[in-house]
Amino acid sequence: MITNRPRGTLDIVPEESVRWQYVESVAREICRRYGYGEIRTPVFEHTELFRRSVGEFTDVVEKEMYTFDDRGGRSLTLRPEGTAPAARLYLEERLYAGAGPAKIYYLSWPIFRYERPQAGRLRQHHQFGVECFGSHDPAVDAEIIALAWDFLGALGLDGLVVGINSMGCAGCRTGYREALRAHFSGHLEEMCEDCRRRHAQNPLRLLDCKRESCAPFIATAPAIADHLCEDCRADFSLLREYLGVLGVDCRLDSSLVRGFDYYTGTVFEITHDALGAQDVVCGGGRYDGLVETLGGDPSPGVGFGLGIERLLLILEREDVRPPGPDPLDAYLVCMGAEARRHAVGLLHRLRAAGVAADMDYMDRSFRAQLRRADRYPARFALILGEEELAAGTITVKDLAGGAQRTVGVDEAVALLCAGPPPGEDE
RNA sequence: GUGGCUGUAGCUCAGGCGGUUAGAGCGCCAGGUUGUGGCCCUGGAGGCCGGGGGUUCAAGUCCCCUCAGCCACCCCA
Structure with missing residues (x-):
């Protein structure tokens, strides 16, 4: 039926858009306080941007992108995430040329992924994202997490859990990868098929498996924390100290591994029980190699993406009523x-x-x-x-x-x- | 992409083992009030029973297909 909206998409009626506008106004105010400026980019980018940054063999790139050729034969893709376009803008608009760091945010960007829809998982959803380029100071990691935390708090939410982990730099990651391989190699027969594949391809993903049968081996796996180099260790402990100062209550989660290839060092997630299986409302971390991957001079970065629909879902399920429309x-x-x-x-x-x-x-x-x-x-x-x-x-x-x-x-x-x-x- | 549950009025839902004009509450409209809303009362409009096909004398009800939503997996926000 032509009057049905496409699968996995949402209409927003006036009664609902009032709530979006409220959430957006709070986001803008928080960004203003933290010194971040808004950016806007096209909804589509060259396909290559996402292949290179998110990673050739990630689920998103392999099977979830809305990719098409335009009439000039260019391969374009509706953005499946916001960090890569932000990094592209950082390079193209030469934000690195100014006094660092470059602190930018994007609000309610449409994000497209071809997925099987359910509540909190859509083919087009919207994200509020914040990115900081040019500094490797852990205080920036802390600022980013605190910004997300403050934003959610300002909306009157509680019951949120912040999980953090460090995935280490390229250096400590190779050592850790070997340690994981060694740990799991003795148990492969008892583990699932996916895990056996991960063992060969990317041992870090082993930690992500949620099958009960694999859980005991994951529980006893070496923690990345024990394999961080001195610099990474120092950065991570400084981050946790800063988070304490900023009043962000977080939980160290050594099994936290994010799904995009560009992440390095700090990774974090903010979850809420009201969301069910799709419990992540906000996810992010450091991506110190991303800019270089895109051909720029090496430049560290940290940021997060936050799902507006999921946020609205939590607010609704928790019966947190944002201020209504002005009569x-x-x-x-x-x-x-x-x-x-x-x-x-x-x-x-x-x-x-x-x-x-x-x-x-x-x-x-x-x-x-x-x-x-x-x-x-x-x-x-x-x-x-x-x-x-x-x-x-x-x-x-x-x-x-x-x-x-x-x-x-x-x-x-x-x-x-x-x-x-x-x-x-x- | 895999498995499962559900689709009836604008919304939330009821419709026994197939059987006459498919119901309720809320909302909407009108009236009860010659110029006064909310509460109350009366009446009304509004349904391709998600769509298509099949079985049957007869399908909202049974079967198949399809679409959509939801739940879990997977992945992620």
Whole structure:
């Protein structure tokens, strides 16, 4: 059916977009406080950008990208994540040329992955992401995590868990990889098929297996923490110290390994139970080799991506009600064609003065117009009938309390602009 | 991509073992009130019972296919 939206996509109706706008306004405010500036990039990029950065053999690149050839024969891909485009922009717009570090964020970027949908997993979703390029100071890692934490906290959420780990630099990773191979090689017969494949291809992924049968071998596996070089170890302990200072309560999770190839060093996830199996609302980490991979001079970076739909899902399931829409200031209620003709002009005048005002266009009865005003909900009903018309006045009714009084039109406009409710005389 | 559950009014849902004009609550519209909303009462509109095919005298109900949502795996935000 052509009126059905494509699988795994969502429509956003006005009632819902209010919540998006609220979340977005909080994100903008937090970014402002932390000194990050917004970027916007095309929704599609050269396919090669993602192949190179995310990694040729990751699930996302292998089977989840929306890739197409344009009419000029270029292979383009709807972005499946935000960090690579941000890194591309960093290079293309030469953000490295300014005083470092480059602190940027993106808000509600559409992200596309061809996946099997379920709640919290869509083919098009939206992310809020923050990236910092140019510094390897662990204080920046801490800042990034704290920013995400503050943002979620500002929305009134709790029950969030921050998991962190260090995947080490390229150097410590090779040693660790061998240690993992050695540990698992004796148990391969008892482990799942995927794990046997991972053992050969990428032993780090072994830690990611969630099968019960593999769990005991993972539990006893060597921890990356024991295989970090001195620099990585120092960075990681400094990060944890900073997180303590920043009031971020985090959990060391040595099995935490992220799925994109560009991650190095710090990795972290923020999860919430309300999400079920897709429990990650925010994920990120360091990607010190990414910029170099894309052909730039080596430049470290840290960042995260945060799923807006998942966030909204948590808010809904936890019954955290963000501030609702501002009620309408005034709803014009008129009786008769003559009053209606006057109402059009008055409505315009109110709006020009900054008052949120509306009127009936459905030819409703007087009673129904008043009910409309109530349900909107509007703060005041402005009643315009024959009496008011003759006297050049209008009746201002406070819908919450029920008090009303009839005043001159100029006074009514002034009253609505000023805000305070009208007098109590009935 | 694999396995499972579910699709009935705008929303949340009820419809015994196939059987007459498919129901409720909320919402919407009108009236009860010649110029007063909310609460209450009365009435009304609104359904290709997700779509297609099949079995049957007869299908919302049974069978097959398909689409969509959900749950788990996988992966991730």
